[in-house]
Amino acid sequence: MRTKNIVAGITAMAAAFVMSAPQAQANSMLELISGGNTVTVAGVAGLASYNGSVGAWNINVTTGTAAPVLGPNSIDVNSVDSTTTGTVQTLTILWSANGITGAHNYTDTVGGTLSTGLTDVFSSYYDTTGTLDTTATALTAAITESSSPFAATSNGGPTPGGPYALTEEVVISGATAANSITSFNDNLSALPDGGATLTLLGGAMTAMAMIRSKVGKLK
Numbered sequence: 674m675r676t677k678n679i680v681a682g683i684t685a686m687a688a689a690f691v692m693s694a695p696q697a698q699a700n701s702m703l704e705l706i707s708g709g710n711t712v713t714v715a716g717v718a719g720l721a722s723y724n725g726s727v728g729a730w731n732i733n734v735t736t737g738t739a740a741p742v743l744g745p746n747s748i749d750v751n752s753v754d755s756t757t758t759g760t761v762q763t764l765t766i767l768w769s770a771n772g773i774t775g776a777h778n779y780t781d782t783v784g785g786t787l788s789t790g791l792t793d794v795f796s797s798y799y800d801t802t803g804t805l806d807t808t809a810t811a812l813t814a815a816i817t818e819s820s821s822p823f824a825a826t827s828n829g830g831p832t833p834g835g836p837y838a839l840t841e842e843v844v845i846s847g848a849t850a851a852n853s854i855t856s857f858n859d860n861l862s863a864l865p866d867g868g869a870t871l872t873l874l875g876g877a878m879t880a881m882a883m884i885r886s887k888v889g890k891l892k
Contacts, residue, residue: 707764720738732755771838779862796843854856
């Protein structure tokens with residue numbers, strides 16, 4: 674009976690190692706910037722959406738998602754953006770979420786379409802202070818697309834283990850003709866078997882080793 678109690682207690686401890694990873698982002702923010710105009714939308718429960726104009730870009734339907742809508746180590750932004758004026762104005766879209774933990778390698782996956790003359794540049798960043806929409810520390814190499822349709826990926830990392838913010842940045846430029854339009858999806862996600870997962874697994878394996886050692890002494 675004593676052996677069973679010890680095994681049960683240490684098994685519970687091993688489970689705690691695996692289940693103890695924080696799972697929720699604290700805050701998120703969507704930002705669209707063009708021609709001296711800025712629109713900011715605070716995320717609610719990992720979701721932010723905007724439908725309206727920004728500078729010369731008079732059609733923007735943009736949605737950002739993060740946890741709990743997505744998994745705990747992933748953020749995603751999709752958008753349709755159009756200018757009917759032909760005015761040359763850059764549009765920058767930022768989507769960010771903080772409170773993310775665990776040392777992970779990340780992949781940035783993009784796909785979409787764009788009008789002739791447009792260029793879309795996709796970048797990702799992390800910030801250890803948890804500040805939203807910052808672009809101080811690059812996470813993956815930038816992806817530049819100027820043909821349509823397009824699809825690409827870029828890997829980077831690892832991130833630090835402590836809490837940090839993830840940010841996706843999309844810069845759209847080159848709109849010299851009326852009715853210039855781009856539509857895209859940009860997903861930033863931790864690669865499987867990242868550093869945090871391995872750390873937790875190591876803790877569980879240590880606990881299981883304790884089980885075997887303890888049981889062996891009681892035999």
